[in-house]
Amino acid sequence: MFVIVGWLLALGCIFGVYIAHGGNIHVILHALPFEMITIFGAALGAFLANNQMKVVKASLKGLGACFKGSKFSKARYMELLALLFDILQKARKEGLMSIEKDVEDPHSSPLFQKYPAVGNDHHVTEFITDYLRMMVSGNLNAHEIESLMDSEIETHHNEEHAAVAAIARLAGGLPAFGIVAAVLGVVNTMGSVGQPPAVLGGMIGSALVGTFLGILLAYGFVEPLGGLLEQKVEDGGKELQCIKTTLLASMQGYAPQVAIEFGRKVLYSGDRPTFGELEAHVKKK
Secondary structure, three states: OHHHHHHHHHHHHHHHHHHHOOOOHHHHHHHHHHHHHHHHHHHHHHHHHHOOHHHHHHHHHHHHHOOOOOOOOHHHHHHHHHHHHHHHHHHHHHOHHHHHHHHHOHHHOHHHHOOHHHHOOHHHHHHHHHHHHHHHHOOOOHHHHHHHHHHHHHHHHHHHHHHHHHHHHHHHHHHHHHHHHHHHHHHHHHOOOOOOHHHHHHHHHHHHHHHHHHHHHHHHHHHHHHHHHHHHHHHHHHHHHHHHHHHHHHHOOOOHHHHHHHHHHHOOOOOOOOHHHHHHHHHHO
């Protein structure tokens, strides 16, 4: 929603001021289809040539997610920490082997299904169960598991940022493709030097629309989408950091209520539940 509002505000201010100062909007509208096809066609071709198909797919998926609200909220984090609390509490009271069935089949586990927002998230569930499985096996110590977690989080970070980098490169290339469109317009104009000044002026104005559009699309549309996607990627990484910190605190001997406090402190302040909110949520569940 805010993406659309931001775009409307930008376009309203740019074109509103242009018209208010006596600008002829018909010149822009006349050139718009041709310039858009030139710029977007060249940018799309370069984008496909510059990225592997998995990055292209990730970029399209990420751009789609930019138009949806963020799933990373205070309510989700309370569900996540409550899930971790229940799992660690059961392991503490009944022994680590008591959570083996929950770990092996989380989709049938009452613990995971008690918190569907997190329990039905494949990536988060897999991350939790993988390291709980290692804890149950008892073959690795806390430092070894922490190293594995760091490696997985770094891999996830690099994979997700490949799409962010691809979109950033696309934004960086759009002004150049705008110049290409403008140069072609100037070449076309130079081939019509015998035309009346009014006609030449219109042709030159149409050519300059290419430069204008390239810059506008880059910094008004594509780059903001890349920045928004990067923020969503960082939120996803923060969730994994929260899980990591909670499980490691438990492995180091802290009680479940203390371990989830370690995890809570990792979260961004705007999404972090207070100690009282989390405690009330855990007790209610």
